[in-house]
Amino acid sequence: MARVIATINLKGGVGKTTTTAALAEFMAADFGQRVLLIDLDPQTNLTTMMVGEERWHELNELGWTLATLFEKAVKPSGPDFDLEKALQRNVSSVKSVKGVDLLASSLDLMDVQEGLSHQQYADPLSTRPVEVLTDAIAPIVDQYDYILVDCPPNLGMLTLNGLRFADGYIIPTIPDILSTYGIPQLQTRVEKFADRVGHPIKEIGLVITKYRSASNLHRSTIERLQRDPRIANVVPAWIPEATQIAQSAEFVAYGTLKRKYGNSGQYDALRMLTEDVLMNAQVLL
Numbered sequence: 135m136a137r138v139i140a141t142i143n144l145k146g147g148v149g150k151t152t153t154t155a156a157l158a159e160f161m162a163a164d165f166g167q168r169v170l171l172i173d174l175d176p177q178t179n180l181t182t183m184m185v186g187e188e189r190w191h192e193l194n195e196l197g198w199t200l201a202t203l204f205e206k207a208v209k210p211s212g213p214d215f216d217l218e219k220a221l222q223r224n225v226s227s228v229k230s231v232k233g234v235d236l237l238a239s240s241l242d243l244m245d246v247q248e249g250l251s252h253q254q255y256a257d258p259l260s261t262r263p264v265e266v267l268t269d270a271i272a273p274i275v276d277q278y279d280y281i282l283v284d285c286p287p288n289l290g291m292l293t294l295n296g297l298r299f300a301d302g303y304i305i306p307t308i309p310d311i312l313s314t315y316g317i318p319q320l321q322t323r324v325e326k327f328a329d330r331v332g333h334p335i336k337e338i339g340l341v342i343t344k345y346r347s348a349s350n351l352h353r354s355t356i357e358r359l360q361r362d363p364r365i366a367n368v369v370p371a372w373i374p375e376a377t378q379i380a381q382s383a384e385f386v387a388y389g390t391l392k393r394k395y396g397n398s399g400q401y402d403a404l405r406m407l408t409e410d411v412l413m414n415a416q417v418l419l
């Protein structure tokens with residue numbers, strides 16, 4: 135049975151998608167894990183990172199994205215979601231990465247959110263509108279060791295579908311004032327949601343991203359987070375701000391992860407991060 139981890143933060147642009155993609159690639163290439171990536175963000179960033187924009191257009195035309203799944207849930211007369219066709223196998227553009235699959239997102243997911251919200255509003259006690267993803271993926275869960283769900287920067291119906299499916303979550307954050315604002319509130323919301331749906335969602339850790347060693351603010355913010363009793367775990371591997379990590383968003387072929395992420399610290403930090411997340415997930419989930 136796979137362990138399912140959601141990547142969340144209400145703040146945009148803090149490295150959620152970049153961290154999720156790197157975790158999947160390192161889990162597969164360096165730790166031999168079978169990984170499924172699920173892109174729940176209508177911005178489709180994870181999808182285009184993993185398969186490129188051209189392939190995304192094809193998938194979207196064919197209806198092989200998660201938009202079809204959620205559209206069907208909102209409008210049952212619509213086309214069926216074909217999980218086997220939607221499932222994109224071995225997607226990473228890095229040759230040494232084998233065994234990362236993807237369920238693609240679509241810009242059309244933007245419209246679907248509203249339909250799901252209406253369903254929830256009409257029947258506030260029902261958990262059906264947040265169980266669409268969990269129900270759909272159930273048949274393939276056993277094919278993976280880890281399923282990573284990249285969520286949009288909000289707690290809307292798509293993110294709630296991701297959290298309902300998740301056993302645990304990570305919160306990537308830049309160690310500055312605005313990015314860390316509201317993290318305890320986010321944790322509380324997740325806890326309340328877990329109670330409501332009757333499924334535990336454990337906090338795996340806060341992941342420090344875009345860390346600048348020369349910044350006093352970054353260092354003091356990390357110290358503050360480490361002292362905060364409401365935060366169970368600040369993952370000890372901090373991800374540096376680096377051009378090569380930013381460039382990882384581009385869909386181009388690489389031979390190895392060292393080539394992709396660069397050898398001046400980024401590779402080691404991302405590998406350590408993956409090791410920490412795997413260790414915590416094995417203990418907690």
Ligand SMILES: Nc1ncnc2c1ncn2[C@@H]1O[C@H](COP(=O)(O)OP(=O)(O)OP(=O)(O)O)[C@@H](O)[C@H]1O
Pocket residue numbers: 145146147148149150151152153175177179285286287343344345373374375376377379380381383
């Ligand atoms: N460690 C890093 N060093 C340099 N740039 C980074 C790093 N991590 C992410 N970036 C860049 O920062 C931007 C935001 O990253 P990313 O898209 O991963 O954030 P996000 O939290 O998923 O954003 P959103 O909330 O819009 O989904 C991107 O341009 C990305 O390439």
Ligand SMILES: [Mg+2]
Pocket residue numbers: 150151152175179285
């Ligand atoms: Mg993102």
